[in-house]
Amino acid sequence: MPERPSHPHPRIMAVWLIIAGAIGWWAAFSLTLERFHLLADPDAGASCDFSLLVQCSANLTSWQGSVFGFPNPILGLTGWVAPIVVGAAILAGARFARWFWWLFWLGMLFAFGFVIWLISQSIFVLGTLCPWCMVTWVVTIPTFYVVTLHLLRSGVAPVGPRVRRVAADLMGWVPLLAVLSYAVVAVIAQVRLDVLDNLF
Structure with missing residues (x-):
């Protein structure tokens, strides 16, 4: 029989996984449509191109986009x-x-690492902020935190009772952890790209 950790029915986490998955999927679907549009007409801009700073085209057509x-x-x-x-x-x-x-968790770790890399490429190399990409960032980061903390609190990860208790307590702080993560990205983007002056 499979091992059954504690918290076998983490319903709040389950609801979040569905919501995050749906939002992330819609963002990916929208970007896919934009990519098809650009392939059909390379001279046309994407509907999510709002300025030189806020756009999808540069990201989609770069090597980082594929x-x-x-x-x-x-x-x-x-x-x-x-x-x-x-x-x-x-x-x-x-x-x-x-x-x-x-x-x-390994799948979420890959997604998290890939998103961090894409954030760095967008800010430091491409100099753009892709709207649909940012939607993906927004849902990937807290989802990784949630799944990681669940593994720690539930006994899936081989950790002691104290770590499990801390992980269980931190689960309620995931929204704050996510906001702090967004703030770090926003500050880096502002310092590097002067977002407030170049938004539109």
Whole structure:
């Protein structure tokens, strides 16, 4: 039988996974449509191009926008299905084995690391802020925090009782942790790109 950690039905987390997955998927879908539009007419701008600073085209047409040989939004179209399915399964009463949680966390770790890299490329290399990309950043960061803390609090990760208690307490602080993360990105973007003066 699969090992069953504590917190077998983290319903609030499940609801968040569904919401985040749906938002992330919609952002990926929108970016995919924009990429198709640019492929059909390279001279046309994307509908999310608002200024030289706030735009999607530069990101989509750069090599960073197809780092694995295909448009990055395709990763989102496939990857964001996983949180939706996991969240729905939890709400339906499913319990997952330890190995499943580790695989799910590894997927979220990849997404988190990839988003951090994309943020750095947008700010320091491309000098743009892609609206739909930022939507992806906004949902990826707290989702990674939530899944990580769940592994720690539930006993999936081999940690002691004190760490599990701290992780359980921190779960309620995820919104603040996310806002602080956004603030760090915003400050870096402001210092590097002078966003307030070049927004439009």
